[in-house]
Amino acid sequence: MAATLTANAPARPRKLLASRRTRVGILYALPVVVYLLVLFVYPILSTLFLSLKNTDGSLTLHWYVDALTGINLSVLLTTVRISAETALFSLVFGFVLANAISRLKPLWAGVAMLIVVVPHFISALVRTYGWIILLGDKGLVNDTLAKLWVPGAPFQLLYNEIGVVIGTTSVMLPYTVLLLYSVMRGVDRRLLAAAASMGAGRVTIFRRVYLPLVAPGLASAGLLSFILSLGYYITPALMGGPDQTMIASLINQQVMKQNQWNGAAAEGVVLLLLTFAGLLLVKVVTSFGASRKKRSAS
Amino acid sequence: MAEFGVVTPSVKVAGGKLPTATGKPLSVVALRKTYGDVVAVDEASMEIAAGEFVTFLGASGSGKTTTLMMIAGFCEPDSGTITVGDRDVTRLAPQKRGLGFVFQQYLLFPHMTVSENVAFPLTLRGVPKDEIRRRVGETLEIAGLSGFGGRKPRELSGGQQQRVALCRALVYRPPVILMDEPLGALDKKLRDQLQIEIKAIQQELGLTVVYVTHDQEEALVLSDRIAVMRNGLIEQFDTPRELFERPRTPFVADFLGAANFLPGRVLQNTDEHTVVRLDQSGGLLTARRHELASGTSVKVAVQPGRLRACAPDDGFCTGTVETATYVGTLVRAGVRIDGGDAPLLRLEVPAGRGPVTGERVGVTVDPEDVNLFPVEQGG
Amino acid sequence: MMELRRTLTGRIALTAIATVILLFLALPIVVILVTSFSNNAFAAFPPDSWTLGWYKALFADGSKWPAALSLSAFVAALSTVFSLIIGVTAATALTRSELPLRSAVYALVLGPLLIPQIVTALGLFLLFEPASMLGSPIAIALGHTVLASPIAVLILVATLRGIDERLEDAAASMGAGRLTIARRITFPLAAPGMIAAAIFSFITSFDEFYISQFLSSVDTVTLPVQIYNSLTFDIDPSVTAISAILIAFAILALALVALVRWLGSGRQDSLLSVENTAGIAAPGGEAV
Numbered sequence: 001m002a003a004t005l006t007a008n009a010p011a012r013p014r015k016l017l018a019s020r021r022t023r024v025g026i027l028y029a030l031p032v033v034v035y036l037l038v039l040f041v042y043p044i045l046s047t048l049f050l051s052l053k054n055t056d057g058s059l060t061l062h063w064y065v066d067a068l069t070g071i072n073l074s075v076l077l078t079t080v081r082i083s084a085e086t087a088l089f090s091l092v093f094g095f096v097l098a099n100a101i102s103r104l105k106p107l108w109a110g111v112a113m114l115i116v117v118v119p120h121f122i123s124a125l126v127r128t129y130g131w132i133i134l135l136g137d138k139g140l141v142n143d144t145l146a147k148l149w150v151p152g153a154p155f156q157l158l159y160n161e162i163g164v165v166i167g168t169t170s171v172m173l174p175y176t177v178l179l180l181y182s183v184m185r186g187v188d189r190r191l192l193a194a195a196a197s198m199g200a201g202r203v204t205i206f207r208r209v210y211l212p213l214v215a216p217g218l219a220s221a222g223l224l225s226f227i228l229s230l231g232y233y234i235t236p237a238l239m240g241g242p243d244q245t246m247i248a249s250l251i252n253q254q255v256m257k258q259n260q261w262n263g264a265a266a267e268g269v270v271l272l273l274l275t276f277a278g279l280l281l282v283k284v285v286t287s288f289g290a291s292r293k294k295r296s297a298s
Numbered sequence: 299m300a301e302f303g304v305v306t307p308s309v310k311v312a313g314g315k316l317p318t319a320t321g322k323p324l325s326v327v328a329l330r331k332t333y334g335d336v337v338a339v340d341e342a343s344m345e346i347a348a349g350e351f352v353t354f355l356g357a358s359g360s361g362k363t364t365t366l367m368m369i370a371g372f373c374e375p376d377s378g379t380i381t382v383g384d385r386d387v388t389r390l391a392p393q394k395r396g397l398g399f400v401f402q403q404y405l406l407f408p409h410m411t412v413s414e415n416v417a418f419p420l421t422l423r424g425v426p427k428d429e430i431r432r433r434v435g436e437t438l439e440i441a442g443l444s445g446f447g448g449r450k451p452r453e454l455s456g457g458q459q460q461r462v463a464l465c466r467a468l469v470y471r472p473p474v475i476l477m478d479e480p481l482g483a484l485d486k487k488l489r490d491q492l493q494i495e496i497k498a499i500q501q502e503l504g505l506t507v508v509y510v511t512h513d514q515e516e517a518l519v520l521s522d523r524i525a526v527m528r529n530g531l532i533e534q535f536d537t538p539r540e541l542f543e544r545p546r547t548p549f550v551a552d553f554l555g556a557a558n559f560l561p562g563r564v565l566q567n568t569d570e571h572t573v574v575r576l577d578q579s580g581g582l583l584t585a586r587r588h589e590l591a592s593g594t595s596v597k598v599a600v601q602p603g604r605l606r607a608c609a610p611d612d613g614f615c616t617g618t619v620e621t622a623t624y625v626g627t628l629v630r631a632g633v634r635i636d637g638g639d640a641p642l643l644r645l646e647v648p649a650g651r652g653p654v655t656g657e658r659v660g661v662t663v664d665p666e667d668v669n670l671f672p673v674e675q676g677g
Numbered sequence: 678m679m680e681l682r683r684t685l686t687g688r689i690a691l692t693a694i695a696t697v698i699l700l701f702l703a704l705p706i707v708v709i710l711v712t713s714f715s716n717n718a719f720a721a722f723p724p725d726s727w728t729l730g731w732y733k734a735l736f737a738d739g740s741k742w743p744a745a746l747s748l749s750a751f752v753a754a755l756s757t758v759f760s761l762i763i764g765v766t767a768a769t770a771l772t773r774s775e776l777p778l779r780s781a782v783y784a785l786v787l788g789p790l791l792i793p794q795i796v797t798a799l800g801l802f803l804l805f806e807p808a809s810m811l812g813s814p815i816a817i818a819l820g821h822t823v824l825a826s827p828i829a830v831l832i833l834v835a836t837l838r839g840i841d842e843r844l845e846d847a848a849a850s851m852g853a854g855r856l857t858i859a860r861r862i863t864f865p866l867a868a869p870g871m872i873a874a875a876i877f878s879f880i881t882s883f884d885e886f887y888i889s890q891f892l893s894s895v896d897t898v899t900l901p902v903q904i905y906n907s908l909t910f911d912i913d914p915s916v917t918a919i920s921a922i923l924i925a926f927a928i929l930a931l932a933l934v935a936l937v938r939w940l941g942s943g944r945q946d947s948l949l950s951v952e953n954t955a956g957i958a959a960p961g962g963e964a965v
Contacts, residue, residue: 025774029782032767032830035759036785040823043800044792050803093698100695115699119706122927123884125904126920130705132908133712133917140708170701231793234886238908248795248887255802255891265803268796275793372846392849399850405843409865418861419851470851 044272051265063266072250076270079247082164082236083229089169091222094176101177102184113181120174128235131167132158135239159241167235172225179224183217216289220282227278231271247271322381323348323473323506324369329378331364331530338364340530342378346474346508351500353509353517355553356527362510363478365527369508370476371395383473398467398475402482404459406451412438412462413447419470437465440499457488464496468505477509481516493519514554518542526550548597548671555601558643561673564594571665574598576615578638583614585668595673602630602644604667607653613660617643619653629653633661706924713921731918741903742919748814749900752889753882755818756825760878761871763822764829771830772837786827797823798887805892812894820892821882828881829874836870837863869941873934880930884923 054060066072097116101109119127134140135157142154157163187210195209233248247267254264322345329342339361346352354362367373369380371392380388387395406415413434420430438444441461451459460480467475480496481489497520500507511517517524518538525535526549534546545551548559562574565582572588574596575581583598590596610616620642621632629652632642643661645653653659716726735742767786770776789797801820802811810816840863848858889899898906904920907913 021775022777025770025776028766028770028774029776030766032763032770032786032826033782035763035826036788036823039801039804039819040789040797041785043804044796046803047796047800093701096691096694097698100691103691104695112695112699115703118928118931119702121880121931122706122924123886123901123904125884125886125901125908126709126923127705129904129908129916129920130707130709133708134704140704170705173698173702227791231795233795234905238905248793251795251799252890255799261803264799268793268799271793272796275791279791370850372850392846393852393854396852397850399847401843401847403841403843405841405847407844407848407862418848418853422852422857466851476850 047265047268050262051269053262055262063262064270066263067266067270072267075245075247075250078243078245079230080274082161082168082244082246083226085161085165086168086172086229087222087226089165090172090176090225091218093169093173094180094221094225095218097173098177098180098184101181116174116177119170120178124171124234125238127170128167128238131163131170131235131239135163135166158239161240161244163239164236164244167239168229168232171232171235172228175228176221176225179221180214180217183214183221186217187213216285219285220289223278223282223285227275227282230274230278322346323383324508325381326365326369327379327381329365329368329380330376331361331368331373332376337530339368339375342530342532344525344532344535346506348506349504351497351505351507351509351520351522353511353521353524354527355511355514355517355524357512359529360527361530362512362525362527364530366476366478366508366510369474370397370399396472398470398472400460400463400467400475400477400480402479404451404456404463404483406459406462406466408451410451411447412443412449412451412454415451415462416447416465416469419466423470433469434465437469440502441465441495456484457492460484460492461495464499468499468503474506474508477507479511480509482511489516496520518554526553528553542601543667545599545669548599551599551601551669551671555599556644557599557601557669558605560598560600560640560643562596562598564588564590564592564596564670566592572670574670578640579615579635580637581613581615583663583668584665585670586665588670590670590672597671597673599669599671600663600667602646604663605643605645605647606662607631607645607647608660608662610658610660613662615643616658616660619655619657619659622653622655624649624652633659635661709917709920710924713917715917731915734915735918735922740915741898742900742915745898745900745903746919748897749883752814752818752821752899753879755815756821756882757875757878759818759822760826760829761875763826764833764874764878765871767826767830768833768837771834773842786830788827789823790827794824794885794887798891801888802891811892812897813892814897817889817892817897817899818882820888821885824885824888825878825881829878832874832877833867833870836867836874839870840866869937872937876930876934880927883926 051063052059052061054062068076097112101112101116104112136142137154139157141157145153145155155162157166191209191213192205195205200208231248233246233252236244236246237249248271251264251267251271254260254267325345327343329339330337331339342361342365344352354365356362364373368375371387371390371394375388378388379386382395382397392399406412407418410418416434416437417430420433425433434447435444438447441464443458443461443465446454446458446462451462454462460483463480467477481492484492493516499505500520509517509520521538523535523537524541526533526541528549534541534550536544536546541550541554545555545557548557551557552559560576560578560583562576562583565573565575567573567587567590570587572585572590574583574585576583576598585598606613615635617633617635619631620634621630623630627649628646629649631645631647631653633645633653635643645661647653713731714727714729716728716730734740767782771779771782776782798820801816801823805811805813805816805820844862844866845858848862853861884901885899886901886905889902890905893899893902900919900923904916907916
């Protein structure tokens with residue numbers, strides 16, 4: 001009798017408490033979930049449908065054929081090229097700067113970090129405009145180069161790929177510095193001291209100990225700035241020439257000027273897939289780094 | 299704020315007597331809690347009297363904290379009932395139980411001063427401002443914190459923070475104050491000092507306290523009664539003296555008294571004594587009378603401090619002193635008993651005339667200090 | 678790096694390179710601030726002579742800037758309110774409850790931050806165009822909230838995680854009800870995080886370009902779109918002045934965030950410590 005009582009009674013009240021916390025959770029999660037489903041997921045899904053729809057409503061892949069051939073293909077390749085260049089430069093500069101900040105005295109490190117962070121929150125448009133002023137024929141850069149009697153000055157630094165890469169690199173640089181700085185802070189400096197105690201030289205320590213430790217962080221920082229550049233067009237549009245048209249710019253033109261929504265949708269989906277591939281790589285790299293960290297710890 | 303006035307009207311009587319002077323302030327019946335297949339607390343029952351200091355003592359995972367959390371209302375039992383005064387609070391939210399709680403991590407509100415922290419429960423109860431100021435002042439004075447009222451918690455040491463937490467829990471005179479290892483984060487010296495303070499405050503104000511700790515010494519210093527817990531079960535709920543001298547299970551004898559255990563078999567019972575033949579030495583040991591039939595396999599439990607050294611062959615066994623460590627007023631000796639390779643028998647004898655290493659000694663004990671536990675067949 | 682390149686030349690080289698990279702980040706901003714007071718708004722740096730003319734031109738009759746500025750401010754204010762509502766509820770769900778599919782909700786929240794904004798903008802265009810809501814400030818604000826609310830959620834999740842949940846238990850044990858706990862314990866402790874969330878939501882919306890461009894019409898042009906247009910089509914020299922104002926505004930907002938963070942953290946680090954300055958940029962960093 002007592003046994004049946006205790007066997008039946010327990011489940012109910014515990015479940016009640018759990019479901020109350022669950023109910024609260026669902027209730028409070030509702031606004032964000034509904035909002036993003038309606039204004040984020042649904043629009044992207046309808047973009048996907050549009051990219052597969054013929055003018056008569058039937059299914060087709062020809063918008064993708066359009067997006068991946070001819071001039072559109074070269075725009076896509078340009079986008080990938082400029083993004084790769086940007087990722088490379090912001091990774092190298094970011095590595096040097098983050099490394100310097102992690103070794104500076106606290107006050108200077110704080111000030112340097114401030115100079116990294118503040119531009120991060122100033123509109124990219126405004127920063128791009130700053131570069132346009134700086135890189136013009138009579139801008140500060142060419143002016144200085146001319147004064148230094150650099151042969152060939154003034155250089156053409158605007159409306160070509162040099163300008164675009166300078167501009168987008170300066171936009172992406174804060175991201176990589178912040179990412180790499182946190183990676184470097186995570187490196188156990190005693191490992192370096194340990195390597196030195198075993199007689200390893202500076203170059204050896206850097207190459208054999210430090211670099212492998214930060215490599216996953218470097219890879220994901222590079223990939224992230226690559227992904228962010230893919231969908232970016234403010235700077236390329238303002239600082240580049242016709243040869244630096246980015247896919248995002250093309251999407252914008254197709255909608256605004258040519259009223260070609262399906263084509264724009266297909267290009268959007270291509271961009272989305274490229275981004276997903278990049279994110280997948282980031283995930284692979286980070287889980288690889290995490291598993292290596294775990295192995296070295298055990 | 300009115301809701302709290304309705305729920306716990308008694309606490310509005312400023313500085314009044316404990317609200318449940320008649321009934322037991324706290325009783326727990328057949329409390330049970332499982333996490334999946336693991337039984338955290340199994341059929342825990344107890345009644346706690348007004349003004350009593352009760353401690354749940356046990357290792358981590360013994361269910362002591364879970365039991366306390368169920369009483370506080372932070373976790374819900376699968377079955378059983380919890381009664382505070384005359385109210386069944388088993389299914390009530392923590393805020394409706396009217397209890398006090400002191401956490402190990404202090405949990406002072408960082409955005410409030412010490413005074414505001416202590417005043418917080420009073421403001422919830424709609425106590426007038428003057429009254430709040432007076433009672434906060436009084437309480438801080440009791441805890442030796444006068445003059446700290448304007449400080450922020452982070453400006454205080456750990457010991458001071460825990461005193462504030464104590465003040466905050468007792469300022470509104472809850473019928474029972476629950477404390478979850480409140481001294482766990484402090485160093486030994488401070489812990490000893492605060493134990494004395496807590497006990498003094500508890501006695502002065504007549505507080506009913508339920509305390510959780512894993513520290514035997516702390517439990518003995520503070521408690522009127524101790525519930526020794528293991529694997530979700532209350533092994534024994536008794537006064538410290540009873541637990542020490544009349545442990546009901548080998549676990550309690552070991553946990554509190556760090557007893558020596560010797561296997562043996564009941565030889566015979568007299569009116570006052572039970573005689574046991576020890577398996578190892580074959581010696582005879584006389585215990586006070588236990589209700590055990592002759593031939594029963596038993597574990598003999600004797601605390602090191604109750605054993606005495608005597609001339610060889612005068613005691614229940616004889617052996618060679620293998621270790622003798624001088625620890626202030628005592629000598630801790632380890633004796634290798636003849637005829638077997640059992641663990642060393644541990645003795646604690648007054649320093650000065652203690653045994654020396656290599657000496658042959660007999661070991662004797664008062665029958666009153668011997669506890670016998672029957673060994674289950676096959677166990 | 679304690680054992681690496683501690684030589685004097687190494688340190689000088691490192692400092693020099695770091696300075697050049699920092700200049701690379703700072704120069705475009707400095708040059709705008711200086712040029713906005715220059716007689717010649719384009720090129721020519723440093724300026725030959727100084728003027729406040731561009732700032733006056735901003736508010737001259739027929740100027741498009743006041744309308745763009747007030748539209749952007751209105752839109753940003755609206756999406757800040759939306760983002761805070763979404764952020765507070767979502768952060769509560771993610772930190773103070775048992776939520777089924779928690780990681781799916783997280784992925785949903787991170788989505789708008791990872792997916793190219795142009796794709797989000799295109800999707801929103803396809804949503805609002807058939808509803809003939811293009812040019813509606815409400816539509817733009819709703820669109821900006823898609824980007825701003827995840828930031829608010831991340832900041833507030835980090836904020837609520839930073840508040841010991843047991844403080845709320847402690848208050849409950851003394852008899853405080855749910856509302857009282859929220860009002861007297863959680864809210865005061867979360868206030869710095871909420872201010873930061875509000876500021877970052879506002880900045881996100883205020884600076885947003887892609888969604889605005891897709892959703893704006895001839896009459897409703899937000900500030901970033903107006904800047905973009907004036908850099909590509911009608912060359913309006915007062916764009917330097919408005920850019921300078923935006924820079925000042927951003928610096929002011931960041932200073933406010935830094936101050937609130939610093940006060941909220943109990944002034945443990947110095948105001949200019951790396952933890953504090955880097956933390957401004959990644960307010961929700963711990964949550965990801």
